[in-house]
Each structure stands twice: as C-alpha cells, then as structure tokens.
Amino acid sequence: xxxxxxxxxxxxxxxxxxxxxxxxxxxxxxxxxxxxxxxxxxxxxxxxxxxxxxxxxxxxxxxxxxxxxxxxxxxxxxxxxxxxxxxxxxxxxxxxxxxxxxxxxxxxxxxxxxxxxxxxxxxxxxxxxxxxxxxxxxxxxxxxxxxxxxxxxxxxxxxxxxxxxxxxxxxxxxxxxxxxxxxxxxxxxxxxxxxxxxxxxxxxxx
Amino acid sequence: xxxxxxxxxxxxxxxxxxxxxxxxxxxxxxxxxxxxxxxxxxxxxxxxxxxxxxxxxxxxxxxxxxxxxxxxxxxxxxxxxxxxxxxxxxxxxxxxxxxxxxxxx
Numbered sequence: 629x630x631x632x633x634x635x636x637x638x639x640x641x642x643x644x645x646x647x648x649x650x651x652x653x654x655x656x657x658x659x660x661x662x663x664x665x666x667x668x669x670x671x672x673x674x675x676x677x678x679x680x681x682x683x684x685x686x687x688x689x690x691x692x693x694x695x696x697x698x699x700x701x702x703x704x705x706x707x708x709x710x711x712x713x714x715x716x717x718x719x720x721x722x723x724x725x726x727x728x729x730x731x732x733x734x735x736x737x738x739x740x741x742x743x744x745x746x747x748x749x750x751x752x753x754x755x756x757x758x759x760x761x762x763x764x765x766x767x768x769x770x771x772x773x774x775x776x777x778x779x780x781x782x783x784x785x786x787x788x789x790x791x792x793x794x795x796x797x798x799x800x801x802x803x804x805x806x807x808x809x810x811x812x813x814x815x816x817x818x819x820x821x822x823x824x825x826x827x828x829x830x831x832x833x834x
Numbered sequence: 835x836x837x838x839x840x841x842x843x844x845x846x847x848x849x850x851x852x853x854x855x856x857x858x859x860x861x862x863x864x865x866x867x868x869x870x871x872x873x874x875x876x877x878x879x880x881x882x883x884x885x886x887x888x889x890x891x892x893x894x895x896x897x898x899x900x901x902x903x904x905x906x907x908x909x910x911x912x913x914x915x916x917x918x919x920x921x922x923x924x925x926x927x928x929x930x931x932x933x934x935x936x937x938x939x
Contacts, residue, residue, distance in 0.1 A: 687905045688904060690901075690902075690903060690905060691903065693889045693902050707900065707901065711901075711903075714904070715905055715908075718905045718906075
C-alpha cells in the first residue's frame with residue numbers, strides 16, 4: 629500500500645467519528661427546533677456530545693506517530709507532550725461530559741463550568757505544543773533536514789480541537805451575553821469554515 | 835481490542851512499553867534490557883505491532899520502535915501492571931519461537 633493511501637485509511641475512522649458527532653449535534657438542534665426536546669435536555673445532550681468529542685480526540689492524539697528524525701532526541705519530547713496532552717483532554721472531556729449528564733436543574737452554571745474546564749484544558753494543550761515547537765525549532769536550526777513534514781492526522785485533530793474550543797466559547801458567550809451573541813459566534817464559525825475550505829480548495833487547483 | 839489485551843498480558847511486553855515511554859528505541863537496545871533470546875524478542879515486537887501499540891521504522895541500519903498508545907490503552911497498561919495480568923502465553927507466534935529454541939538448544 630502506498631504511504632498516501634495508508635495515511636488516508638487511518639484518517640477514515642476520525643472522519644467517521646466527526647461525522648457522527650456533527651450529525652448528533654445537528655439532530656439535537658433539529659429536535660429542539662421542532663419541539664421534540666425541551667431547552668434543558670437539548671443543552672444537556674449537546675454539552676455531553678462536546679465532552680465526549682473532547683475525550684475521543686484526546687484519547688486518539690498520542691496514537692498519531694511522527695516520522696522519526698535522524699536524531700532520535702528530536703522525537704522524544706513531542707511524543708511525551710502528546711501523551712500528556714491526551715491525558716489532560718480526556719480528563720477534561722470526562723469531567724465536562726459528567727457535569728452535563730448529572731447536572732442539577734440550574735443548568736446555566738454548568739454551562740459556565742464545563743466550558744471553562746474544556747477551554748482551560750485546550751489552552752494548556754496549546755501552550756504545551758507551542759513550547760515544543762520552540763524546542764524543536766531551536767534544535768533543527770542546528771540540524772538542517774530534520775524538519776518534520778506536517779502530518780495530516782495531526783492537522784485534522786488540531787482543527788477538531790479548534791472547533792471544540794470555539795464551541796466552548798459559544799457556550800460562554802451564551803452564558804454571559806445570551807442567545808444572540810452565541811448565534812453570532814456560530815455564524816462567524818460558519819464563515820471562517822467556508823473561508824478555510826475555500827482557501828484550501830483553490831490552492832489545490834491552481 | 836482483544837489483540838491489545840493479549841499484548842498487555844505479558845510482563846516482558848509491558849516492560850517494553852514502559853521503556854518506550856521514555857524514548858523511541860532500536861530493537862537491539864530494547865533487547866539488551868531483557869534476558870531473552872533475539873527470536874523471542876522479535877516475536878514480542880510482532881505481537882505489539884499487531885496490536886498497534888508500537889510502530890517501527892528503519893533509521894539507518896536499525897529498526898527503531900516508538901510508542902503508539904492511546905490514552906485508554908495507556909490506562910489499560912497501568913491496570914495490567916498493578917493487577918499483574920498474566921495469561922500463559924497463548925499466542926502462537928511466541929509459542930512457536932519458544933519451541934524452536936528448545937529444539938536448537
């Protein structure tokens with residue numbers, strides 16, 4: 629099997645997972661609009677799904693291996709970081725999903741709490757990645773040719789995490805400024821998505 | 835998933851995973867940590883690769899292994915360590931190698 633085909637094959641489960649989660653969230657939204665689910669339950673289901681998504685991606689992250697460089701030392705730190713990041717995200721996802729499932733009636737505070745937990749875990753993860761990128765950069769200046777190609781799986785999981793961070797932001801906006809702010813953030817996300825997809829699409833075909 | 839349980843049920847393989855947590859290692863370096871013959875060791879590596887817990891890559895002349903464990907599998911490894919899962923090696927590849935060794939000895 630060619631390397632590209634292999635990479636594609638390993639992306640499929642992730643794509644499938646994303647599709648399932650998106651489908652579940654859209655389904656919940658439709659059910660809420662048509663009145664089959666009341667406001668609280670819909671919120672609960674959506675929040676739980678987001679927590680679960682965080683868990684799944686976090687669980688999956690350390691499994692994405694990097695191409696080893698000729699200097700093994702360069703490969704040590706990222707792998708360790710990926711493992712720690714995975715653990716942090718799984719823990720945060722577990723806590724926020726559990727919060728949503730066993731939330732008392734006063735849902736608004738759960739919204740604040742779980743989105744803060746998810747956001748702080750994601751910010752910690754980003755900080756650790758930046759630390760590593762800096763570490764890698766200072767090393768590969770000395771050894772030219774050790775620069776790692778961007779792994780499509782890594783890229784995809786980071787895009788998903790970005791989406792989850794945005795979802796947490798929407799929840800926060802909903803808590804502080806109400807429905808309208810959340811709606812505008814969601815619209816902005818849609819525009820940004822369209823822009824990014826369009827950008828990559830045109831780049832590929834030039 | 836059953837291949838993962840099988841891979842985690844052997845103390846040698848668990849030790850290999852623990853060693854790989856610190857850094858990627860070549861097959862030779864890994865084997866030097868154990869008092870086991872080379873063929874047995876490579877059978878262990880094969881089981882780990884089969885379970886998708888490690889990935890191997892050629893770097894220069896040696897094969898280097900690196901960890902490929904999800905958080906869940908990592909936790910399972912922890913459980914296996916603390917409860918000392920020990921199934922008598924039922925996987926055929928290892929058993930076959932063992933038998934060969936006995937014959938050659």
